[in-house]
Amino acid sequence: MKKILIIQPIHQEGIKLLQNNSEYEYEIVENTDINFLKSKIKSCDGVSIRTANLSGEVIEAGDNLKIISRHGVGYDNIDLEASKKKNVTLAITATANAVAVAEHVMFMILNISKRGNMYDDTVKSGKFNERNKLPKTVELWNKNILIAGFGRIGQALIKRCIGFEMNVFVFDPFVSEEFIEKRGGTKVEDLSETSKDMDAISLHIPLNDKTKNIINYDLLKSMKKNCIIINAARGGILNEVDLDRALNENLIFGAGLDVFETEPPTENNPLLKNKKVFLSPHTAAFTEECMTRMGKETVQNIFDFFDGSLENSKKVKL
Numbered sequence: 001m002k003k004i005l006i007i008q009p010i011h012q013e014g015i016k017l018l019q020n021n022s023e024y025e026y027e028i029v030e031n032t033d034i035n036f037l038k039s040k041i042k043s044c045d046g047v048s049i050r051t052a053n054l055s056g057e058v059i060e061a062g063d064n065l066k067i068i069s070r071h072g073v074g075y076d077n078i079d080l081e082a083s084k085k086k087n088v089t090l091a092i093t094a095t096a097n098a099v100a101v102a103e104h105v106m107f108m109i110l111n112i113s114k115r116g117n118m119y120d121d122t123v124k125s126g127k128f129n130e131r132n133k134l135p136k137t138v139e140l141w142n143k144n145i146l147i148a149g150f151g152r153i154g155q156a157l158i159k160r161c162i163g164f165e166m167n168v169f170v171f172d173p174f175v176s177e178e179f180i181e182k183r184g185g186t187k188v189e190d191l192s193e194t195s196k197d198m199d200a201i202s203l204h205i206p207l208n209d210k211t212k213n214i215i216n217y218d219l220l221k222s223m224k225k226n227c228i229i230i231n232a233a234r235g236g237i238l239n240e241v242d243l244d245r246a247l248n249e250n251l252i253f254g255a256g257l258d259v260f261e262t263e264p265p266t267e268n269n270p271l272l273k274n275k276k277v278f279l280s281p282h283t284a285a286f287t288e289e290c291m292t293r294m295g296k297e298t299v300q301n302i303f304d305f306f307d308g309s310l311e312n313s314k315k316v317k318l
């Protein structure tokens, strides 16, 4: 019988898969303290993990550990070196969350451009008659959007942007012009140059040494004053201090953030008080449907791995 450790609870539909499979036993833990995880992982064959840190120390303590199954697609919380050294397979829920995140991005762009919070407050605070004095909203129609990163989420997002009749530009050095054009976008080679002409920019790239702080003050300063920037990828890709400064200096229109450099954001993070940002607590993928899909896929990936049928597209190259 294989032993699976579920670190941080997953959707009941995923648990049901484990309950109905007599070849597996499992334990769900909420405590993510290193020493606790080291003791728990020791006898496990596989692990499902959400956003908690899976450090090298914990991975090395897994004497029988063969697979780490990420509940999600980002894996910056996993020590890749340690996984590689131990010859552990890292799987992601590759097909589960692109639509949910892409919808969330549209929601953020729309909320900011339609001044959702301000207009809602106006009515609720009895100021309906002041509507003519409110700053105007803006349309998405015929506006330029840059999608940075054209993987699963970028490709789901372009369909929604085209639905709104936006002009879509794509920055992704690893994707061909032909592939992008077939999906209705225009490939661009230079992030800085293209950013200058955008009305919206949405980030869908991984966080790594090359992408950290890729959106910084100098870049923000070069953007159009009406530009809206969305980060539903990873905190740190966009520099938060620089963003706050750019918003306060009216260099761009607004920003939507689902992710933060430190999660939860620290109390003194200036963006928490900035009216020009619209925030969500890393919940872009938290639709009922997506949580069900991710819960099932994270478990199915473990089954498939041990059956020898885990698709390469779900394995992270270590």
Ligand SMILES: NC(=O)c1ccc[n+]([C@@H]2O[C@H](COP(=O)([O-])OP(=O)(O)OC[C@H]3O[C@@H](n4cnc5c(N)ncnc54)[C@H](O)[C@@H]3O)[C@@H](O)[C@H]2O)c1
Residues within 6 Å of the ligand: 072, 073, 074, 075, 097, 101, 148, 149, 150, 151, 152, 153, 154, 171, 172, 173, 174, 175, 203, 204, 205, 206, 207, 210, 211, 232, 233, 234, 258, 259, 282, 283, 284, 285
């Ligand atoms: N907010 C959330 O809840 C949430 C949910 C899922 C994924 N994410 C994050 O969204 C991001 C994208 O996820 P995905 O599933 O689309 O990933 P993906 O791997 O399918 O796509 C990423 C794309 O980024 C491109 N890329 C890599 N480095 C780049 C660079 N330096 N410049 C431009 N393009 C670059 C790659 O070629 C690839 O096409 C990841 O950072 C992931 O962690 C966030």
